């Protein structure tokens with residue numbers, strides 16, 4: 480298996496009359512043929528000869544019947560291979576029907592049937608070793624949390640916690656026998672060891688939010704070891720960084736594709752900022768994709784350092800974020816020694832910063848999507864990034880800009896504006912000519928294709944879904960260990 484290949488489909492059964500005419504003789508009969516599932520490549524099965532990697536000329540099979548892909552959190556982590564049904568007649572996983580347009584995680588040996596059982600059958604195989612319960616045992620995580628099941632499959636590991644695959648016990652199982660059994664959907668659970676208040680904030684903020692482009696939290700639970708479980712949607716398409724990282728460097732994407740992503744981020748930011756929430760760590764790694772293809776829904780994740788200003792003062796003073804994406808007014812200093820006199824790094828010399836720091840980060844993200852270049856990266860050292868961000872000099876002379884519209888350049892310029900008063904906010908950004916010019920098409924794509932809704936949801940209204948039992952689930956007080964706080968080594972937080 481080549482390194483890019485993370486799994487494959489083995490054709491188990493296929494009626495002879497449906498065979499492709501151009502198949503080599505050794506593949507005839509349907510046994511032994513393998514379809515590879517690799518990163519950065521959507522494997523498509525269906526009737527459409529132009530689009531599909533595996534063509535089946537059966538009228539019961541849809542033009543594109545189902546798609547497969549693989550996502551890797553890091554180079555050495557175990558791949559997550561997914562199947563998504565896009566058909567009229569359905570795709571079955573181990574005999575159970577898949578919900579249309581929902582991605583399901585595959586496990587070695589899974590059986591996939593196109594349309595009904597025993598018509599065209601594949602077996603999913605991977606030679607990567609399955610995860611053991613080591614992590615769960617090492618940290619004493621609970622495997623059953625009320626109606627939730629925590630599995631040992633790791634989605635990713637962050638500075639403060641682990642993200643694992645979870646399942647929810649089925650509710651309202653249909654008693655109508657004729658209806659096919661539905662396959663259980665996957666969820667993700669982020670488990671963090673409760674430490675100073677800061678860590679509770681992520682779940683508290685997320686429970687308040689309800690927006691199609693923001694990670695949805697379903698349930699929270701705190702076990703007796705102070706592990707906080709945040710059950711949330713599993714976003715199966717990987718992050719935007721991995722989507723752009725092809726080979727050794729980041730690649731640009733077509734302007735139209737970037738525009739659709741920017742439009743969704745702006746909707747999410749407008750909603751967040753209206754709620755008084757500032758994300759503060761917007762970057763490619765924290766933007767998740769529902770599938771690794773253009774025009775997919777994007778989801779903002781990792782609210783670990785988000786700030787809720789709705790009940791507090793309107794400015795922030797703590798230096799947090801990731802220098803590469805961080806607005807100059809946040810106050811990163813090129814010399815790390817400059818922080819030593821503070822127990823927490825703070826922009827004491829400045830007037831603090833506000834929600835517009837998220838718009839600067841979006842400017843950096845847009846710049847990268849359009850050109851593959853990070854605007855203030857310099858020589859890549861933290862010092863050089865911070866220095867060039869402070870200067871904020873932008874040039875559009877690189878050849879990568881040649882094919883980019885002037886309106887897009889102007890958008891980037893207006894977000895990467897050192898003067899916060901001149902920098903656009905989320906509402907103004909949505910009214911910028913780059914967006915406005917394509918407004919009707921963007922709206923259509925957003926509501927019809929991405930959100931798949933015929934009615935426009937009211938995106939600006941806050942629907943507070945704070946669980947009533949939330950407060951009771953947390954310990955009354957959390958002992959703040961200051962030595963830990965100071966020693967905390969967060970890659971992106973000083």
Ligand SMILES: Nc1ncnc2c1ncn2[C@@H]1O[C@H](COP(=O)(O)OP(=O)(O)OP(=O)(O)O)[C@@H](O)[C@H]1O
Nearest residue numbers: 634635636637638639640642667712713714781783
């Ligand atoms: N709900 C989710 N669905 C799919 N993948 C997720 C989800 N939440 C997190 N991930 C993946 O797991 C990884 C770890 O997430 P987490 O939020 O713990 O840490 P992180 O983004 O690396 O944050 P930190 O900046 O705290 O180190 C992420 O990079 C992301 O790829």
